[in-house]
Amino acid sequence: MFISLDLQSDAPIYVQLRNKIIEGIASKELLPGDPLPSVRNLAKDLGVNMHTINKTYQLLKADGFIQIHRQKGVVINPDGFPEVTDVFLEKVKETFRPIIAEAICRGMSKEELLSHCEKIFQDILEGGNRK
């Protein structure tokens, strides 16, 4: 995992980090059972505070993407990942809807939109286009 944070971004660090790890899982760069750095080590590597990393891990744990063992450390969930729940679908809608609406205003066709989505999907699978 090469993790780079964008300190200029309006997205909080702990969210950026969460997303990076999710992308790592999606691209199979991170496999079930793989270890993640300890809270303190990752904080040191990224030059941020321990609590910021802890917040990210707690989020990922709550969603079922990682397991946290008190003394062993943090691992990508070896028992598989959460499914597509109604809650998640709702999140998809709420996130996509405003952007798609703006795309329509700007004259983007449905085909064009789907093409962009497809490309992003592929890029993630191939682990590319990472910032």
Next chain:
Amino acid sequence: MFISLDLQSDAPIYVQLRNKIIEGIASKELLPGDPLPSVRNLAKDLGVNMHTINKTYQLLKADGFIQIHRQKGVVINPDGFPEVTDVFLEKVKETFRPIIAEAICRGMSKEELLSHCEKIFQDILEGGNRK
């Protein structure tokens, strides 16, 4: 325009309102030249502060979706809307990427994803599924 705000949402009020208006434009419920309520009236109607509305209008103006005339009021841009710029495409990517990555982790297929996007696109055009 029936505008309802979700005070429970984590999205700021001024952003929610911006999105509602963008959706109104996308669904052609709001047409070029149509007037929008004055800052003070809308604030009163929604039960929020004047500055919150003003922030929304300034955002929409900066992006070219509305025009603001000092004494006449606010109208949906009669000269047409902004195009699909590189900046906007970048915003699409950055917004979609984390969600699509999570969708992949949860086992959603590409076809399933595109189907959801297509549905959202249609829903907006039809002015439905509004909250």
Next chain:
DNA sequence: TGTCTGATATATAATAAATATAACAGATAG
């Protein structure tokens, strides 16, 4: 016995979001 885990507590600083008032300049209807 150190040293590593995560977990937890407390305090502080910086920023963003929202509100509360107030005042200003220009247009316009009475």
Next chain:
DNA sequence: CTATCTGTTATATTTATTATATATCAGACA
């Protein structure tokens, strides 16, 4: 002319979020 409506601007305050700085605790382990 006056009152009222625009958007604009300024100032101050409150609240919540984000991030940091320290510190401590309990369990595991070499």
